[in-house]
Amino acid sequence: MTYSAGYGDPESGAPATAWRDGWPVYDRSGTVCVIGAGPSGLTAMKNLKEQGFGVDCYERDTSVGGAWNWRHDRSPVYASTHLISSKPFSQFPDFPMPDSWPDYPKHTQVLEYLDHYADHFDLKPHIWFGTEVVKVEPAEGERWDVTTRSTGGYGGERIHRYAAVVIANGHNWSPKRPEYEGLADFKGEVIHAAQFKDPAQLRNKKVLVVGAGNTGCDIAVEAAQQAARCWHSTRRGYWYTPKYTLGRPADQVNDLMLWLKLPLRARQFLAHRTLKSTVGDLTRFGLPQPDHKIYETHTIVNSQLVYYLGHGAIAPVPDVARFHRHSVELKGGEVIEPDLVVLATGYHPTFEFIDGNLLGVDAQGRPRLAMHAFPKRQPTLAVAGLLQPDSGLFPLVHWQMVAFARMLRVREAAPAKAVAVQRKLEADLDRRWTTAKVKDSTRHWFEISHTTYLKAIQRLLDELSLEGAK
Numbered sequence: 001m002t003y004s005a006g007y008g009d010p011e012s013g014a015p016a017t018a019w020r021d022g023w024p025v026y027d028r029s030g031t032v033c034v035i036g037a038g039p040s041g042l043t044a045m046k047n048l049k050e051q052g053f054g055v056d057c058y059e060r061d062t063s064v065g066g067a068w069n070w071r072h073d074r075s076p077v078y079a080s081t082h083l084i085s086s087k088p089f090s091q092f093p094d095f096p097m098p099d100s101w102p103d104y105p106k107h108t109q110v111l112e113y114l115d116h117y118a119d120h121f122d123l124k125p126h127i128w129f130g131t132e133v134v135k136v137e138p139a140e141g142e143r144w145d146v147t148t149r150s151t152g153g154y155g156g157e158r159i160h161r162y163a164a165v166v167i168a169n170g171h172n173w174s175p176k177r178p179e180y181e182g183l184a185d186f187k188g189e190v191i192h193a194a195q196f197k198d199p200a201q202l203r204n205k206k207v208l209v210v211g212a213g214n215t216g217c218d219i220a221v222e223a224a225q226q227a228a229r230c231w232h233s234t235r236r237g238y239w240y241t242p243k244y245t246l247g248r249p250a251d252q253v254n255d256l257m258l259w260l261k262l263p264l265r266a267r268q269f270l271a272h273r274t275l276k277s278t279v280g281d282l283t284r285f286g287l288p289q290p291d292h293k294i295y296e297t298h299t300i301v302n303s304q305l306v307y308y309l310g311h312g313a314i315a316p317v318p319d320v321a322r323f324h325r326h327s328v329e330l331k332g333g334e335v336i337e338p339d340l341v342v343l344a345t346g347y348h349p350t351f352e353f354i355d356g357n358l359l360g361v362d363a364q365g366r367p368r369l370a371m372h373a374f375p376k377r378q379p380t381l382a383v384a385g386l387l388q389p390d391s392g393l394f395p396l397v398h399w400q401m402v403a404f405a406r407m408l409r410v411r412e413a414a415p416a417k418a419v420a421v422q423r424k425l426e427a428d429l430d431r432r433w434t435t436a437k438v439k440d441s442t443r444h445w446f447e448i449s450h451t452t453y454l455k456a457i458q459r460l461l462d463e464l465s466l467e468g469a470k
């Protein structure tokens with residue numbers, strides 16, 4: 001879709017029905033606005049359509065896929081990216097991935113899958129490509145005024161009024177850059193992991209990778225193969241799990257333990273024994289000892305890191321203390337001289353187009369949302385996909401959006417029931433949907449156990465049943 005010129009509504013040609021700050025507002029009646037055509041936005045559109053809602057989706061880039069379209073400027077994906085959750089836990093429940101695909105599909109396959117999903121459910125005609133959302137503001141009747149403009153620089157801004165809004169712009173695109181003493185004066189090259197796209201960027205360079213998340217470990221493995229030397233800086237000890245344990249993808253083994261309802265301590269015991277027999281004691285390579293039990297932080301899923309540590313191609317080092325003009329000083333006093341520093345230090349959840357108070361954003365920038373999706377006192381607003389699960393994300397967002405679409409429908413059919421459900425959600429605003437107490441860090445803001453979360457979604461769907469409601 002593209003916008004038409006002039007001042008009529010681009011869908012119907014109808015004139016403006018209201019004005020806001022001197023600008024015409026075009027009423028989209030019962031239509032729902034979805035921001036972003038990545039996996040979360042696509043499944044939001046699909047489930048809203050199934051509940052009978054009209055949908056307009058705004059996508060700033062020129063195709064679907066969001067973060068999985070690695071050519072887009074905001075994508076964190078790099079050439080070697082594969083899923084870290086296995087196929088059964090990564091696919092949408094109503095659109096399986098091909099049987100012929102591997103356990104851990106590559107990013108190009110994931111993008112292909114999302115494109116086919118959009119075609120299968122006829123979503124593309126509802127997407128305004130090359131259009132970004134500038135502002136989302138409350139309007140009368142718990143509706144929303146959404147201001148958009150072309151990302152190509154043509155045409156002016158437009159305001160449309162929607163019955164509800166789903167924010168699905170992703171949370172892995174706004175780089176989190178730590179502040180280091182002397183960084184501004186460092187003469188080497190410094191990039192964030194968001195700028196890393198191809199192993200050629202590392203070739204024949206002395207590389208320092210900062211950060212022990214899944215991305216940091218992936219880039220360290222790439223540097224082990226391409227760089228002249230690789231240092232890997234971590235702040236603390238983590239649990240490193242291989243992609244396969246007991247002959248199966250690791251997340252499938254973890255899910256089996258959850259399905260068997262093993263207590264947390266039993267699961268931790270079995271996991272520690274399994275890692276001891278497969279990965280071994282990583283402190284012998286120079287990695288710090290974890291200061292917590294497994295499942296209390298997001299585990300690192302990487303089968304190759306240990307291989308390259310054992311071959312001396314990756315040198316573990318402590319956290320960075322400060323930068324000098326031509327070197328980096330580490331905590332403990334060691335000084336190294338990298339040509340390239342890659343900051344794999346994560347991302348901030350960023351919602352530039354909406355007042356943070358509407359999402360309960362605190363001083364640290366963390367949104368305060370029921371089930372990490374539903375803002376307080378905003379029953380027609382939802383955030384899709386703001387989760388850090390121990391399994392795949394897509395099926396969880398699918399059920400999030402099934403619930404939100406049903407909530408909107410219940411608001412029409414049984415308003416009193418909808419209010420009661422909303423109040424119950426808000427009473428559980430600060431609940432953590434995990435089976436273990438996780439570390440209180442930005443990396444774990446949205447940490448969940450997929451089984452715990454899905455059970456909560458099921459309870460919500462049961463409460464939204466219209467049987468017997470008035």
